[in-house]
Amino acid sequence: MAKVHTAAHSIPLRPPEQVLRLERMGSMHQTRLSFMRVLLRRFAAEKWQVEKRYWEIDEQGVGAAVYVCEGPQRTYSLVVFSNDLDPSKRSDRVIAEEWDATFTLVDGVPDASDIARLQRNVPLQEAGRITDKELSLSRANRSVRLFNYVRAELAAGRQPEASELNKVGYLMRTTAVYGSGKFGALDRRFIANREEFSSPFQSELMAVYMIRMFSVDIVEHLARADAPANAVELAKDLRKSLGIGNSTGLGMAPFIVNHPVLFHHWILARENALRDVRQQAGLSAEKFALLKCLVDRQQCGLAHWNSEHPLQVEKVSALANDLENLAAHLAAVKRNTDLTLNELYQWSEDNLSLEGQECVVTLLIELYPEVVDQYASQMSVNEESYFNIDGRMGLGTLSKIMKTHYRFAFDLDFESPQANARFWYASEEKLEPRLGERFEEQGAEREHPLAIARDIVRTCTAIDACDSAMSVAEFLMLHPEHRHVVRRAQQVAEFPYAEIVDNLIAHDMMPIDLLRCKLSFFGAIKFDPRSDRWVRINMFQHAPLPEELHNNYDDTWIYPSVSSAVSG
Amino acid sequence: MIDNSEATRQLSIGELDSLILKACRGAGYSWGLSQEAGRAAAWLALRGLSAAGAFVTLLQQIDTTLISHTPEVLAQPSGIRLSRAGNGLCPVMTGAMLSDFGWSGEKVVAEQVYSPLILIPFLAASAKGANAGLAVRGDGVQLVIGNDGELTSGSAGFDESQRTVEITAMNYVSESEEIKFSRRAPVSPAELQILESFAHLTYVPASDQSRSGAGAGLTDND
Numbered sequence: 064m065a066k067v068h069t070a071a072h073s074i075p076l077r078p079p080e081q082v083l084r085l086e087r088m089g090s091m092h093q094t095r096l097s098f099m100r101v102l103l104r105r106f107a108a109e110k111w112q113v114e115k116r117y118w119e120i121d122e123q124g125v126g127a128a129v130y131v132c133e134g135p136q137r138t139y140s141l142v143v144f145s146n147d148l149d150p151s152k153r154s155d156r157v158i159a160e161e162w163d164a165t166f167t168l169v170d171g172v173p174d175a176s177d178i179a180r181l182q183r184n185v186p187l188q189e190a191g192r193i194t195d196k197e198l199s200l201s202r203a204n205r206s207v208r209l210f211n212y213v214r215a216e217l218a219a220g221r222q223p224e225a226s227e228l229n230k231v232g233y234l235m236r237t238t239a240v241y242g243s244g245k246f247g248a249l250d251r252r253f254i255a256n257r258e259e260f261s262s263p264f265q266s267e268l269m270a271v272y273m274i275r276m277f278s279v280d281i282v283e284h285l286a287r288a289d290a291p292a293n294a295v296e297l298a299k300d301l302r303k304s305l306g307i308g309n310s311t312g313l314g315m316a317p318f319i320v321n322h323p324v325l326f327h328h329w330i331l332a333r334e335n336a337l338r339d340v341r342q343q344a345g346l347s348a349e350k351f352a353l354l355k356c357l358v359d360r361q362q363c364g365l366a367h368w369n370s371e372h373p374l375q376v377e378k379v380s381a382l383a384n385d386l387e388n389l390a391a392h393l394a395a396v397k398r399n400t401d402l403t404l405n406e407l408y409q410w411s412e413d414n415l416s417l418e419g420q421e422c423v424v425t426l427l428i429e430l431y432p433e434v435v436d437q438y439a440s441q442m443s444v445n446e447e448s449y450f451n452i453d454g455r456m457g458l459g460t461l462s463k464i465m466k467t468h469y470r471f472a473f474d475l476d477f478e479s480p481q482a483n484a485r486f487w488y489a490s491e492e493k494l495e496p497r498l499g500e501r502f503e504e505q506g507a508e509r510e511h512p513l514a515i516a517r518d519i520v521r522t523c524t525a526i527d528a529c530d531s532a533m534s535v536a537e538f539l540m541l542h543p544e545h546r547h548v549v550r551r552a553q554q555v556a557e558f559p560y561a562e563i564v565d566n567l568i569a570h571d572m573m574p575i576d577l578l579r580c581k582l583s584f585f586g587a588i589k590f591d592p593r594s595d596r597w598v599r600i601n602m603f604q605h606a607p608l609p610e611e612l613h614n615n616y617d618d619t620w621i622y623p624s625v626s627s628a629v630s631g
Numbered sequence: 632m633i634d635n636s637e638a639t640r641q642l643s644i645g646e647l648d649s650l651i652l653k654a655c656r657g658a659g660y661s662w663g664l665s666q667e668a669g670r671a672a673a674w675l676a677l678r679g680l681s682a683a684g685a686f687v688t689l690l691q692q693i694d695t696t697l698i699s700h701t702p703e704v705l706a707q708p709s710g711i712r713l714s715r716a717g718n719g720l721c722p723v724m725t726g727a728m729l730s731d732f733g734w735s736g737e738k739v740v741a742e743q744v745y746s747p748l749i750l751i752p753f754l755a756a757s758a759k760g761a762n763a764g765l766a767v768r769g770d771g772v773q774l775v776i777g778n779d780g781e782l783t784s785g786s787a788g789f790d791e792s793q794r795t796v797e798i799t800a801m802n803y804v805s806e807s808e809e810i811k812f813s814r815r816a817p818v819s820p821a822e823l824q825i826l827e828s829f830a831h832l833t834y835v836p837a838s839d840q841s842r843s844g845a846g847a848g849l850t851d852n853d
Binding site: 246247447451452488489490492536547 | 640641644661663664667701724727730731732756760814815831832835838
């Protein structure tokens with residue numbers, strides 16, 4: 064069981080009240096422990112075969128295709144339904160009803176009857192049903208301008224300009240990847256014990272990796288249909304420079320709040336990794352060179368981190384500045400043995416923006432795979448084991464837990480409209496999570512239990528009015544309305560990274576901070592907020608192509624090589 | 632139970648959990664108790680028992696204004712008696728309470744429990760937590776829960792609308808057998824309609840303001 068143990072280490076873990084502030088969560092970057100990097104490391108180590116197996120798509124781009132990932136023990140298939148979409152129907156919102164392509168990941172290899180069944184359901188997405196043979200359901204739209212440009216260039220027998228590709232970074236953008244149990248899919252509990260799914264979200268990301276392959280195959284297919292005699296295939300280095308986009312709204316935000324014990328394990332793995340690296344003595348010349356190289360490559364990647372959102376523009380510019388300072392700081396180090404990683408980390412806290420500090424965390428973790436990679440297998444947990452409430456706990460103990468772990472909440476004034484400004488709810492229209500203004504909109508009485516800080520304070524007030532000799536069970540008999548936060552408080556006592564140390568209903572809360580944190584654990588890059596509650600990202604950009612997984616697998620693929628950036 | 636197997640919806644376990652959670656919340660349970668209800672439903676469905684039917688019966692029969700009312704607890708020399716004057720006991724509230732207190736070894740009698748099947752997952756948690764087998768009797772029917780928290784016999788009779796349930800310790804050590812869990816939770820169209828109508832009460836009708844807050848409000852043609 065993973066708790067926070069610090070006694071045996073001279074450098075402590077960063078405390079939750081430092082790590083889990085929204086502002087810092089909204090500055091987190093991918094790391095070696097991010098789920099898509101874990102997936103590709105497994106593909107490489109176990110020599111998974113990833114390939115297109117079936118392609119029945121017409122000249123208009125309508126039809127079906129199947130891709131497979133074949134591992135040492137099992138095979139998974141991505142079934143694709145490709146569409147010729149009327150542009151007026153192209154929306155990145157969950158309220159869309161038609162997409163350029165829809166996908167499902169099948170557990171095994173589908174037969175003709177499976178494909179016929181999926182054909183009737185997958186294109187409908189939420190309005191269709193999948194079964195316990197399927198593991199995920201998703202859809203994607205073309206990034207129209209870039210897609211059409213690449214199609215035209217390939218049809219004309221030319222390669223597209225790398226600089227044009229880099230502006231967007233992908234040909235298609237997914238707008239939802241539904242996993243465990245959704246719309247009839249198999250629940251994760253039935254596959255959680257498979258080795259390949261020991262890290263979170265591996266089946267979803269397996270699907271996304273194959274969707275990336277499809278996004279290039281379909282543009283080449285259409286270019287060939289346009290000009291059978293002239294069309295060329297996309298050059299390999301350009302193919303590799305394209306990831307797959309994703310457009311994500313509020314729907315994803317409540318996940319990390321609704322899965323506190325799981326979230327603790329994600330954060331703990333990352334913090335353990337950072338702590339271990341900060342403790343390493345005697346930086347080798349090789350690792351020092353790698354560090355400087357990664358700073359360079361990170362700077363190159365930054366050149367293509369585009370956003371129009373003023374806040375993100377400011378953050379990216381601060382990060383650019385931070386990376387320059389970091390490079391200068393490292394250049395001033397004469398010998399590798401003069402550099403202590405803990406001092407470097409401390410320097411980052413003293414000198415860099417939060418974006419820069421969290422970027423340093425990412426780079427430090429990168430240096431010691433032999434130390435940190437073990438933590439990737441500790442990022443899943445059977446949450447059910449921690450569901451039951453310990454009713455025998457004394458009320459005094461519970462009150463103490465609340466006042467210790469949620470100290471910040473007691474400094475907030477929930478009588479003020481600023482602190483109690485918003486409410487989370489599910490919309491009748493699309494059953495998706497939304498955030499309302501409590502004092503301006505209808506529906507606050509149907510609020511979802513995400514106002515953790517406020518509810519903890521309310522529960523504590525109720526506890527203080529009771530006899531402290533009471534047990535938690537007796538308290539909950541009288542006050543079942545406090546049950547959800549009592550459960551959380553007992554969990555956070557054991558799993559201190561389970562709770563965000565901020566008010567999720569404050570008037571100035573930015574949901575994109577929640578999204579960024581979760582997506583960084585997926586391994587997303589190039590966060591591009593479109594509003595305070597909507598973000599576009601890139602996944603698997605620069606990732607090895609299937610044929611590059613087995614020989615000389617480049618585990619640092621996510622940092623663009625200096626040459627690819629120069630050519631862009 | 633309403634049988635319309637042709638159009639029976641095969642929900643995933645997670646979908647059932649979420650549907651029951653929302654239905655109970657819509658019916659007036661607190662969020663914390665609704666979470667317990669969803670989890671209890673998932674527990675039953677995994678073991679091939681009709682969770683949806685049990686919750687439909689409960690939500691249709693129980694006076695939902697009284698849902699969270701606490702059972703009256705009477706400690707007697709012969710054991711603990713739970714009751715609610717003039718009314719039956721809610722299996723979610725009663726079950727959560729029994730699970731919270733943990734199994735003490737003393738006999739428990741819960742009078743007139745609605746949909747007593749729903750009580751079983753909570754008793755299973757108690758049995759597992761205390762590593763004790765439990766015998767559960769209800770007006771002529773009986774089942775046994777092993778010390779691993781698994782049913783050792785069928786649950787016939789517990790799916791009826793209301794029963795007085797008697798719980799006693801039983802020295803039953805489970806054989807460590809791999810349990811074959813059900814992957815699907817069948818829900819009939821009629822059950823689905825009832826549960827969804829309760830779940831619907833948790834949703835907020837859309838407004839222009841809420842729509843504008845849901846996304847970037849941009850087209851995806853770029």
